[in-house]
Amino acid sequence: MELANRVKALTPSTTLAITAKANALKAEGHNVIGLGAGEPDFNTPDHIIEAAYRAMKEGHTKYTASGGLLSLKHAISQKFKEDQNLDYSPAEIVVGTGAKQSLYTLFQVLLNDGDEVIIPTPYWVSYPEQVKLAGGVPVYVEGKEENAFKITPSQLEQAVNNKTKAIIINSPSNPTGSLYSEDELKQLGEVCLKHNILIVSDEIYEKLIYGGASHTSIAQLSPELKGQTIIINGVSKSHSMTGWRIGYAAGNSAIIKAMTNLDSHSTSNPTTISQYAAIAAYEGTQEPVEEMRKAFESRLDTVYEKLIKIPGFTCVKPKGAFYLFPNVKEAVKLTGFETVDEWVSALLEEEKVALVPGSGFGSPDNVRLSYATSQEKFEEALERIERFMKNNSK
Incomplete structure (x- = not known):
């Protein structure tokens, strides 16, 4: 066939x-x-496992709202406030079956045939394939090794044309571990605002940073950049919960609503028990x-x-x-x-x-x-x- x-x-x-x-x-x-x-x-930390067990014993084993439990969205919202001083309402958050599925859904609701997405290289292996599955065209911009694999504003500017719809920024990066500084993000953000390019900020490794460095989300740099950014994150890497499959997207409410609607016809909802575990991950001890x-x-x-x-x-x-x-x-x-x-x-x-x-x-x-x-x-x-x-x- x-x-x-x-x-x-x-x-x-x-x-x-x-x-x-x-x-x-x-x-x-x-x-x-x-x-x-x-x-x-x-x-996975014990208190998270115990929270999942309690949830099952208490009968939390049924469907939830497609976009995730309201209580989990509140926990995610509080995490954004504490970590980056960012305000996201529940209507601006959709919980998915892992950050990968959140990315997949985002590209499905965002891209039309021929829309281009700028992907800095080296890249995580699924970025270009997800873009292609949504009818989009990956456009690669080389993050040079001498610049710690990070792209520059001039490189970004040269890659932009009237078909450019979005750029993916993964900081810290898989596979390089490179981290964009606040100043570097500001400069890239200026180019994105100038050309009205949506920023897909994959921040799944934000808690794993070394050498006294700190993580900056491009969304926290200005209200304009926050409005132009969809943050992708989850508990997989930060709380060693890869198999629990909980990730999320946060940003423009119209995009989030479209993602929620699409998820309602694909996954129905993220695993209920895993959602309760994720609440414990964010509301419990971070030690x-x-x-x-x-x-x-x-x-x-x-x-x-x-x-x-x-x-x-x-x-x-x-x-x-x-x-x-x-x-x-x-x-x-x-x-x-x-x-x-x-x-x-x-x-x-x-x-x-x-x-x-x-x-x-x-x-x-x-x-x-x-x-x-x-x-x-x-x-x-x-x-x-x-x-x-x-x-x-x-």
Whole structure:
């Protein structure tokens, strides 16, 4: 049977072959170290789990309003007020089945065929595919490594035309961990206001920031920018709740209403029990969030110094998230491979270390390593990579 054109246009995940190969090696009994994790390696805090259990015991197992529980929207609203001094009413918030689904719904209600969305590279793998599924056209702007993978106002200005509908800003970033400063956001925001471009601000990693840096939402810089921005966020990364699938969008009430209407015909509502858990995440103690952040920062400071000593590796030290995104172009040359993808495949075969090739993020000279794994395993993986480099250098 013929498939729909919309799915034929999707780019297959470049990590699929590596993942399948890693799983096959594990099944054969090999000790494979996977550094591809996109989720914290901490369990969800106890008070959140207990809140979900109470909700089930109290009978909160039925449908909710499509856009989410009013009590959860109030908790999200309070979070915005406390963290960024932003005011969002319940009518300006829609809760979705994870931040990914919130992004998907946003593009579905926002884009018409041929509308362009500016996506800085490196990018999270689902951005361009979601834009394409909505009939939009991804327009890539390179965040240069010498600028910590961040785009400049002049680059943005050059990419804008009469078809430009939106830009995605992901800060801190997956895969680079880069963080835009307040001044950098102001300058990008001026270009967006000048050309009436909607800003999609993906802030899912906002709680995982290191080195004394702080997170700024572009929406908090001025009332005009707040009105031009849709914030995407959730509890997946901040509270180690990836499997609970709760994310949300906040911004223009007309867009939020359209998203709510579309969700009513797709997901009906986010999982009820997970919503009660998310209320506990925001209204309960935030100590586990800070403990996790400190653990990630400690790992980063240790493994980064070891990583940059590997021959052929250069790496911008990230300020957020839990990824390292080194440039391995020289390492690939030293070992005689043609591409990073080939180098990654050989590393997995020979040393049983699974990395994510940067080609899937629009950056073919890099690889992504997640330190959302034990420091012991990560350091062992680095030792294996060093051995691989030594054994294969020409």
